[in-house]
Amino acid sequence: MTDAWEAAVEAQIRGAVQRGEFDDLPGMGKPIPGRGAPYDESWWIKSFLEREALPSDLLLPTPLQLRRRVEQVPDEVRDLPTEQAVRDFVGQLNSQIVAWLRNPDGPRVAVRPVNADEVVRRWRAEHAPPSLPTPKTDRVTVVAPRRSRRAWWLPWRRRSR
Secondary structure (H helix, E strand, O other), X not given: OHHHHHHHHHHHHHHHHHHOXXXXXXXXXXXXXXXXXXXXXXXXXXXXXXXHOOOHHHHOOHHHHHHHHHHOHHHHHOOOOOHHHHHHHHHHHHHHHHHHHHOOOOXXXXXXXXXXXXXXXXXXXXHOOOOOOOOOOOOOOOOOOXXXXXXXXXXXXXXXX
8 A cells, every 4th residue: 555655645746746746946056055064963953943933942852841940940030020929920930840840850950849938938029119218418427325234223233333
């Protein structure tokens, strides 16, 4: 059955060539891009990533993708509007990390969940309103030192006369 199918396909291709349907195709007679010297086995995936504007991180195994995302957390949460949005982002990332830890695949790479409180603390520090400058005054206020009252109320310590 395969021989009959292959023969039918070959007959259709020969007929199309004879009719000239493959003439004037874009790129006809030109080498396939990326197949020049030196030979690169992954030319097709690189051209696909370029053409579709996809990040090359998609080629990494899961634990390395997760490590890279953990490293990029400060940059990714910087523009989030609220503390709850930051916690939600970290929660989603942690759920992906925990899912991988339960069923690891790929190389053994240490990946730990992100501490949401630490990320929120850093986010707050970046989003804190700028401190107001203290007004300068020409007057100098002198504060007299406080007298210690400790000696008179402690029973074991009596004033000497």
